[in-house]
Amino acid sequence: MLSNGLSQGSVPRLGRPQPLRDRVYEALLELISTRSLRPGQHLVEAELAGHLGVSRQPVREALQRLNTEGWVDLRPAQGAFVHEPSGDETDQLFVVRALLETEAARLAAAASSAEGLERLDELCATGEAAVAADDVDTVVVANAEFHARVMELAGNTVLAELAAHVERRVRRYYTPIVHQAWVEHRELIEAIAAHDEGRAQRVMRAHTQDARTRFPPRPTT
Structure with a gap:
């Protein structure tokens, strides 16, 4: 375990066939979004470079890009x-997600x-x-895929x-992870199957707006 909190096996070493700055960016973005790198955590270029098996330059470039996009300060x-x-920033994000x-x-x-x-x-x-098995990783993946x-199915690429x-x-x-989230998923499937646009909107609006207060925070790893 290095000082930045990552274990040696938690980060894949990167190969070199593509521009490294893009691959390092994607690797760090994934670590941040999954909380392997936690909010407020200090990111040391040399240690990240060592974990990823690259030089410090692509790490520096990736951090600059992440800073521009709001993932890193x-x-x-x-x-x-x-x-x-901040709390306001998080609230705003959930509002946009709901829309x-x-x-x-x-x-x-x-x-x-029928296939969809x-x-x-x-x-x-x-x-x-x-959820029944308390398998958090599978729940997160299934929820994102759902x-x-x-x-x-919406058919709007943008x-x-x-x-x-x-x-x-x-x-x-x-x-x-809470059971109620998946009850709402079932309700949404019923509305979509019935081609009931209004009900589908109502179910999804409640589902996404309540997420900010009802669902527990991601655990710190």
Whole structure:
């Protein structure tokens, strides 16, 4: 365990066939969004470079990009730190997520297919089983895939891209481990299957707006 809190086996070493700055950026972004690197944590270039098996230069470039995008704070004479959002910032993020997801639910209800509904049902069953088993990692993956599938059924590429960006940020704040979240997923499937756009909107709006206060925070690793 190094001083930045990462274990030696928690970070994959990177190869060199592509521009390293992009691969380092993606690796660090994943570590931040999954809380392997925690909000407020000091990011030491040399240690990150050692973990990733690269030089410090692509790490420095990646940190600068992450700073521009709001994932990292670069503080003069102190270094880089994982961004720690304020309560207002988090609330605003969940509001935007609710808007995007609610519109996606409406569009999905208008254009759902038997195949799409079957996949939603499978993902919901996976999530429900994982909740019962207290399998947090599987729950998180199933939840993300469920919402991504709704976005896919909506058929709006731009909406899906925006939602994916927001969802990655939201992943830092909660784990949809509670049973009620999956009850609401079932209700959403029913609304989409019935092509009931209004009900799909109402279910998704309540589901996403309540996430800020109802779901527990992601555990610190």
